[in-house]
Amino acid sequence: MAFPIRARGVSRVFAGGAGVHAIDLAVGTGQIHALVGLNGAGKSTLMRVLLGMLRPDAGQVHVHDCDIAVAGPLEWREVGHVVEHPLAYGELTAWQNVLLAARLHGIARVRAGAAVEQVLAELGLDRYAGVRAGRLSLGNRQRVGLAAALVHEPRVIVLDEPSNALDPAGVILLRESLRRRAGEGAGIIVSSHHLDEVARIADRITVLNAGRVIGTLDPGGVDLERAFFSLVHADDERRVAAEGAA
Numbered sequence: 001m002a003f004p005i006r007a008r009g010v011s012r013v014f015a016g017g018a019g020v021h022a023i024d025l026a027v028g029t030g031q032i033h034a035l036v037g038l039n040g041a042g043k044s045t046l047m048r049v050l051l052g053m054l055r056p057d058a059g060q061v062h063v064h065d066c067d068i069a070v071a072g073p074l075e076w077r078e079v080g081h082v083v084e085h086p087l088a089y090g091e092l093t094a095w096q097n098v099l100l101a102a103r104l105h106g107i108a109r110v111r112a113g114a115a116v117e118q119v120l121a122e123l124g125l126d127r128y129a130g131v132r133a134g135r136l137s138l139g140n141r142q143r144v145g146l147a148a149a150l151v152h153e154p155r156v157i158v159l160d161e162p163s164n165a166l167d168p169a170g171v172i173l174l175r176e177s178l179r180r181r182a183g184e185g186a187g188i189i190v191s192s193h194h195l196d197e198v199a200r201i202a203d204r205i206t207v208l209n210a211g212r213v214i215g216t217l218d219p220g221g222v223d224l225e226r227a228f229f230s231l232v233h234a235d236d237e238r239r240v241a242a243e244g245a246a
């Protein structure tokens, strides 16, 4: 199987010891891979390393077959992401924001308008196209950020808590959009606190705790919440016991 995104032995440790440690992760073609974990577990840190925003202390990340340490604009064009603050300039309209993102991602001027229209419609933003982003509600700004990340039909998609401000209609539109993109071969990694939504959308679920991968959850399994907490509690107990023994 081809892996649009793959991390091997990735560590990034901040002063004080927090961060991510020895992470192995592979997202296959057409796969939606969810990262779940408590606040501070390391999800955003890992995503920032996957996107080259943070340099790992150890390990490598490959996007398709390219080590991101040497990736150039051509490789990054294949990637769409929202990590932390979505791209949305308050003074520009939703349309202008997404058009700018399309052009920055190398979509030719003649094709950009149609691509913007399509992604705005896909995320239910058509009637806000002419509204300045600064005047949009939080959820609609988040939709604009997602549209900007997805307008160039990236083959690798990295989204950190993409649905946290979305209403139920937005959650469904995003789910359908990501499913379509995975169906067309994109590799997608998404973090979330909503286990129900993760179960609906993900093909694989990786659990992070205290900066480490501690297991996986079966998206089709029953009582995901219980399975999640039992993994986390077992890991916490193991770490407390190890610290006590040291």
Ligand SMILES: Nc1ncnc2c1ncn2[C@@H]1O[C@H](COP(=O)(O)OP(=O)(O)OP(=O)(O)O)[C@@H](O)[C@H]1O
Binding pocket: 014, 015, 018, 019, 037, 038, 039, 040, 041, 042, 043, 044, 045, 046
């Ligand atoms: N720049 C930084 N300097 C020092 N520590 C940091 C830095 N960034 C993150 N951390 C720490 O690394 C750990 C992981 O943080 P991270 O933001 O990756 O967690 P998260 O799983 O995304 O959490 P949340 O669900 O709250 O978004 C936390 O203990 C955090 O305080």
